[in-house]
Amino acid sequence: MASGDGSARIRRLRFDTGATWLDLVATVGDAYGETPVERLYDLARLREWLGAEGLLPRHDPGEDDLLRAHALREALRSLALATVRGNAWPAGDVARVNEFLRADVPLELQAEPAGPRVRPPATARESLGRVARQAAEHLTGPEAAMLGTCPDHDCGMLFLDPTGRRVWCAAEICGVRHRVREHRRRRAAG
Template sequence: MSEDIPLTGEPLALDLVNTRPAGPEGRHDLLATPEQLSAWLALQTARLPGLVPDTDPTPDDLPPVHAVRRHTEETVRALMRGAAPPPCSLHALNGAQRTAPAVRALVWDGRELTFTRQRPGPLGVRLATLLAEAAVDLLTDPSVARVRECEAEDCVMLFLPAHPRRRWCSPSRCGNRARVARYYQRHKAPGNPRA
């Protein structure tokens, strides 16, 4: 699996945090460009109710998404350490939810009155609001206490294990690398006749 393809399948807030994996030169951003944000949105469409991109992402859409990602990660990692979340992160996540509140817009279809949920503002602001709401869902769920960091030596990905013995963010990404490294170490050990 390419390091440039974001992992998905965790709670939405963790999928967002995991768009900053570790690479050879440190952490890199998989949402650094509007095109990357667009590709990530395509992977997450079903999980973003009410977000109908009316335009392609622009450079202006990136900062609000990056801010929610940063504050979500700071809060999750604080909770993982058993520490209080940074007040500035809580304030920022609360503020992001207020920037594009859902409005129930009335619609007449010719026979009856219905409503659709709409959010005002630029795509990045609307997306940041939804992502901040997803962060609140995760951070207030008791399962947040089980969030773990991948045990692979060079990985910073977070995951919510469905099984308590899960150790890696991805069996195919980090799990295979760890198993291959252990195998190599066993067979290259001094005094091993196979080495």
């Protein structure tokens, strides 16, 4: 996957999927197109993503954490797609996510002067364990029935749709792109 290819729109991190674990899956732009774009292309980008999700660890992530994030992302993508399609989960991806779940640490509440909060993760491994926990809970709970995929053939981004009315990952991106394609197709045909 290219990190320098594609537009700024494709390279920007997405936080509109409805869940942190799906935001991780969305760290590849145009995942099903001819030229997928890696959005977590370096440690600075991983730190940015973890910070935006409220999961920035106390200890700075390393290169191995970036590789782990990629591995978790792809295993979660596989499990989510299997869930949406009504297929069995691939055993290798279940085992991979279970590895991350074993690194999960119980949450602790903290009373802070700025207000109560959950103790931040100590390491990126712990951060990814929290992501895996949310995914496991969603994939085995009522949220599994709320999983949707963007119908744009290049995008296919996974998202939670609790209303049952969401069609596109983002109407202003893929919805507009679809309407433009349909308009051009009708003009060419007519």
